[in-house]
Amino acid sequence: MIKKFYIAIAAAIVLAIAFPGGAAADSEYLKGLEGKELPKMTVPSVDKVVLPNGMTCFIKEDRSLPIIQIQVTIKTGSIYEPADKLGLASITGSAVRSAGAGELSPEDLDLLIDSMGAELSSSIGTESGSVYLAILSEDMEKGVGLLSDLLFKPRFDKGRVAIARHKLAESLRRDKDEPNLFASILFSQLVYGKNSPWARRPDPDLLTSIGEEDIKNFHASYFVPSNMILAAAGDFKTRDLVEQLKKYFPKESGKKVEFPNVPELKPSFLPDLRVVKGPKTQTFIRMGHLGVKRHNPDWYSIYLLSQVLGSSGFKSRLVEEIRVKRGMAYSVSGGISQATDYGLFTVKMSTSADNAYAAINLAKEQIKKLSKHGEISDEELDLAKRSLLASSIFELDGSFKIVSDRARFMFYGYPSNYWIKAYEGIARVSKDDVEDAASKYLHPDGIKILMLGPTEE
Amino acid sequence: MRIFLRFIAAVFIIFFAFSAEASNLSQRVHEVQLKNGMKWLIVRRTGAPVFFGAVILRVGGLNETPGKTGLAHMFEHMAFKGSTRLGTKDYDQEKPLLRMIEDLGELREEEERSKKPDRMKIEQIDLWIKNFEKEADEYRLKNEVWEILMRNGANEINAFTSKDMTAYYASMPKNRLELWARVAAEMVFDPVFREFYIERDVVADERRSLTENNPNGEMAERILRAAYKDGPYRSSTIGSMEDIENLTIADAREFHRRYYVPGNMVGIIVGDVSITNAKKIIQKVFGGYERRPLPEAPLHSGEWKRGTYERFAFNSEPSIAIAYHKPTLPDKDEYVFDVITSLLCEGRSSRLEKKLVYDEKLARGISCSNGYPGSRLDNLLILWIEPLTGVPSKKILSAVEEEIEILRTSPASAGDLARVRKQVLAEIMFALDDNRSLGMALGRFDAVFGDWRILADYPEMISAVTPEDVIKVSNKFMTKDDRIVVERVKSR
Numbered sequence: 030m031i032k033k034f035y036i037a038i039a040a041a042i043v044l045a046i047a048f049p050g051g052a053a054a055d056s057e058y059l060k061g062l063e064g065k066e067l068p069k070m071t072v073p074s075v076d077k078v079v080l081p082n083g084m085t086c087f088i089k090e091d092r093s094l095p096i097i098q099i100q101v102t103i104k105t106g107s108i109y110e111p112a113d114k115l116g117l118a119s120i121t122g123s124a125v126r127s128a129g130a131g132e133l134s135p136e137d138l139d140l141l142i143d144s145m146g147a148e149l150s151s152s153i154g155t156e157s158g159s160v161y162l163a164i165l166s167e168d169m170e171k172g173v174g175l176l177s178d179l180l181f182k183p184r185f186d187k188g189r190v191a192i193a194r195h196k197l198a199e200s201l202r203r204d205k206d207e208p209n210l211f212a213s214i215l216f217s218q219l220v221y222g223k224n225s226p227w228a229r230r231p232d233p234d235l236l237t238s239i240g241e242e243d244i245k246n247f248h249a250s251y252f253v254p255s256n257m258i259l260a261a262a263g264d265f266k267t268r269d270l271v272e273q274l275k276k277y278f279p280k281e282s283g284k285k286v287e288f289p290n291v292p293e294l295k296p297s298f299l300p301d302l303r304v305v306k307g308p309k310t311q312t313f314i315r316m317g318h319l320g321v322k323r324h325n326p327d328w329y330s331i332y333l334l335s336q337v338l339g340s341s342g343f344k345s346r347l348v349e350e351i352r353v354k355r356g357m358a359y360s361v362s363g364g365i366s367q368a369t370d371y372g373l374f375t376v377k378m379s380t381s382a383d384n385a386y387a388a389i390n391l392a393k394e395q396i397k398k399l400s401k402h403g404e405i406s407d408e409e410l411d412l413a414k415r416s417l418l419a420s421s422i423f424e425l426d427g428s429f430k431i432v433s434d435r436a437r438f439m440f441y442g443y444p445s446n447y448w449i450k451a452y453e454g455i456a457r458v459s460k461d462d463v464e465d466a467a468s469k470y471l472h473p474d475g476i477k478i479l480m481l482g483p484t485e486e
Numbered sequence: 487m488r489i490f491l492r493f494i495a496a497v498f499i500i501f502f503a504f505s506a507e508a509s510n511l512s513q514r515v516h517e518v519q520l521k522n523g524m525k526w527l528i529v530r531r532t533g534a535p536v537f538f539g540a541v542i543l544r545v546g547g548l549n550e551t552p553g554k555t556g557l558a559h560m561f562e563h564m565a566f567k568g569s570t571r572l573g574t575k576d577y578d579q580e581k582p583l584l585r586m587i588e589d590l591g592e593l594r595e596e597e598e599r600s601k602k603p604d605r606m607k608i609e610q611i612d613l614w615i616k617n618f619e620k621e622a623d624e625y626r627l628k629n630e631v632w633e634i635l636m637r638n639g640a641n642e643i644n645a646f647t648s649k650d651m652t653a654y655y656a657s658m659p660k661n662r663l664e665l666w667a668r669v670a671a672e673m674v675f676d677p678v679f680r681e682f683y684i685e686r687d688v689v690a691d692e693r694r695s696l697t698e699n700n701p702n703g704e705m706a707e708r709i710l711r712a713a714y715k716d717g718p719y720r721s722s723t724i725g726s727m728e729d730i731e732n733l734t735i736a737d738a739r740e741f742h743r744r745y746y747v748p749g750n751m752v753g754i755i756v757g758d759v760s761i762t763n764a765k766k767i768i769q770k771v772f773g774g775y776e777r778r779p780l781p782e783a784p785l786h787s788g789e790w791k792r793g794t795y796e797r798f799a800f801n802s803e804p805s806i807a808i809a810y811h812k813p814t815l816p817d818k819d820e821y822v823f824d825v826i827t828s829l830l831c832e833g834r835s836s837r838l839e840k841k842l843v844y845d846e847k848l849a850r851g852i853s854c855s856n857g858y859p860g861s862r863l864d865n866l867l868i869l870w871i872e873p874l875t876g877v878p879s880k881k882i883l884s885a886v887e888e889e890i891e892i893l894r895t896s897p898a899s900a901g902d903l904a905r906v907r908k909q910v911l912a913e914i915m916f917a918l919d920d921n922r923s924l925g926m927a928l929g930r931f932d933a934v935f936g937d938w939r940i941l942a943d944y945p946e947m948i949s950a951v952t953p954e955d956v957i958k959v960s961n962k963f964m965t966k967d968d969r970i971v972v973e974r975v976k977s978r
Contacts, residue, residue, distance in 0.1 A: 068535035143833035146912030356687030419639030426534035
């Protein structure tokens with residue numbers, strides 16, 4: 030394993046902690062080492078350029094290595110699929126890359142990309158699509174040309190479209206093989222409803238109704254310059270990149286995109302339990318209810334609430350109670366997410382099957398306790414706030430990270446200095462705010478539970 | 487097509503230009519050798535005011551003895567539980583309680599291993615352990631290691647164990663270098679085995695999620711058993727459930743005494759730090775630990791099985807793995823295997839992906855792993871294929887065999903090898919773009935292959951691989967008779 034030297038090979042490596050990365054003891058040993066003021070976050074400079082075709086570009090020169098990364102985000106997604114063509118967005122997303130482009134047949138395109146040691150990929154998710162290019166800067170112009178061909182001149186070769194279709198069918202069938210993924214899919218269907226645009230899944234046996242014409246039309250409806258945001262960082266002169274973008278990308282902004290109406294969710298909080306038979310000895314548990322919409326004014330309080338409950342590792346309540354104190358689960362976490370039309374409040378756990386109900390009860394207890402006023406200690410809020418604020422500089426530790434953040438801010442309607450806004454927002458939150466958020470956004474009597482494990486209902 | 491032809495001609499020029507960039511790495515790495523044998527590698531990378539730090543140990547699953555699989559990983563979990571100085575309010579008060587728990591654990595283990603274990607007695611012991619843990623909790627600051635790093639801005643704190651090595655790491659704001667170094671030193675040099683038996687349950691649950699409830703994890707373990715009769719590479723890093731459930735504090739203590747010695751460690755710092763200051767801190771924090779004898783490590787992965795064919799049923803979609811025994815560094819054939827892996831599986835134009843996924847439409851995907859389950863000892867090249875529904879495994883096997891036959895008989899073209907070289911270079915360039923990936927690459931090469939410089943020379947070694955090398959090596963190691971096949975079929 031010399032190659033792939035910086036990528037962990039899945040099963041060969043065992044991590045200590047299965048969740049993402051949460052008061053002070055005055056240890057003599059570390060005295061004086063915590064006093065120094067932490068480096069401050071300053072808004073990085075990014076060139077914002079709007080091309081004549083209407084595409085907004087966030088660009089950052091970084092000459093430290095001979096590499097370039099470019100990502101184009103497109104407003105499209107599976108929420109816009111007609112109900113009888115589920116899977117259309119996903120197939121289109123993969124066929125953009127795999128089914129030839131411009132002058133190149135699919136095979137020639139594959140060969141060209143590999144010969145440059147480049148990575149070029151495309152996909153369409155629930156509410157956005159993207160095409161991503163990583164390439165050595167020597168090949169920049171070829172890369173920009175290819176990127177344009179993929180975005181605007183995909184060939185949708187018939188044979189490759191068929192392959193994209195059966196690859197999707199196969200991967201849908203294989204969802205069940207990953208209990209963590211499958212439990213999350215089932216849980217989101219339990220909360221949003223099986224037919225909700227935010228949770229529905231294509232039937233692997235019905236994808237054949239999706240033909241090249243459908244794909245071409247879907248692509249043509251959304252892949253227009255004015256509906257795209259570009260983020261680029263690396264070893265180039267901004268001026269040169271912009272010139273190449275002007276040269277290879279379409280001159281016209283394209284027709285105005287009309288988005289199909291997506292029915293709005295009507296939030297309700299009714300308890301439910303679904304038990305699904307699956308894995309042999311473990312039960313994969315998901316419990317919770319709807320979360321919040323993006324731009325919720327209480328978001329920072331909600332975010333800190335999540336940290337306290339189960340999103341900040343060892344010091345959060347769920348992890349302490351279920352893993353640290355009782356050793357009941359390796360993997361346990363929880364928190365509230367935001368999304369365009371409601372995110373989710375989810376507690377995720379996997380436990381040995383005989384511990385499942387005990388773990389659920391412990392989690393319920395913690396949710397209930399938090400949702401009642403006045404239970405948060407100064408220490409736990411202080412730790413949650415401090416660790417978020419102190420690590421905020423990591424938001425800006427890479428040029429491509431910075432420009433893709435800017436693109437995301439624009440895509441979801443956040444201000445261009447959202448890093449700072451979020452920092453200040455977190456800093457302002459008080460204990461009362463978090464307690465208010467807990468009673469407002471946690472509904473202990475409306476918890477839906479999904480259990481994927483050895484036993485059936 | 488025109489673009490394409492022009493491009494191939496240009497590859498060679500570009501290659502040499504970048505080669506300079508990669509070898510530049512040698513000048514950027516500052517090596518510090520402490521008197522006690524511990525080595526440090528420091529690289530200054532300006533940019534964000536942060537650094538990545540790691541302490542990597544040349545110890546992993548391969549150092550475990552039979553009956554104690556999973557111990558290296560169990561130990562890694564314990565390192566987060568603090569030291570005599572961290573994680574405790576009053577270690578002097580806590581210590582006798584820990585001693586009791588340790589003794590009880592041994593007693594329990596003895597009972598478990600006796601001919602007729604007395605369940606009542608074991609339950610009683612468990613209860614005592616639980617009570618002593620509760621009492622000890624009075625003196626503890628739970629997860630203080632984690633908390634200190636978090637409140638000082640750690641971006642990622644984690645650790646991992648593989649067959650070859652164990653790594654503890656974090657990314658921190660740059661003016662927390664000494665703080666991180668001190669916490670890391672406590673973790674590796676002075677661990678206190680708190681809450682051992684609770685954590686053992688956590689690890690048991692981790693095993694459940696990696697194997698019996700995870701078709702690919704289960705398959706990975708079966709590949710190892712199909713490939714080795716015995717030896718350190720026959721078992722997975724997580725270890726067997728039976729072994730995990732019988733690990734004791736004394737096991738962990740002995741493991742620590744033997745393997746966690748300065749000469750068996752390499753430290754890494756990559757980021758926006760001053761080299762002089764970093765050297766000073768390292769000397770101050772790590773220089774005081776005494777030199778201790780280096781542990782012995784096994785020299786062989788185990789006795790090879792050849793030509794094994796195994797089939798097992800699982801409640802999941804089917805999968806096929808084909809494995810070949812192969813050498814590792816310093817054997818130069820390792821570079822040839824990296825080239826072979828690239829030719830077969832890197833990118834959509836690679837031979838196996840093109841054939842199986844696109845031309846013959848037999849599989850959803852293929853991935854190849856050169857160096858499973860580790861690279862310190864001779865190991866396996868694994869081709870792992872997910873067939874499309876209804877495609878018989880025979881068809882997959884013969885399609886793969888056709889491609890391997892081409893490898894054995896027809897020399898790779900200049901274009902093929904040029905592509906591999908460029909892919910390797912691009913991969914290295916992108917790895918250099920990140921403190922963590924650069925740090926882990928240096929640390930891994932040093933811990934696994936004994937010298938980080940192998941990384942700097944790597945592109946050159948890959949370019950030196952000839953079409954004849956590929957033919958020779960594939961004929962020697964990738965024969966149909968010797969290949970190991972593990973097939974997973976759907977049970978439901």
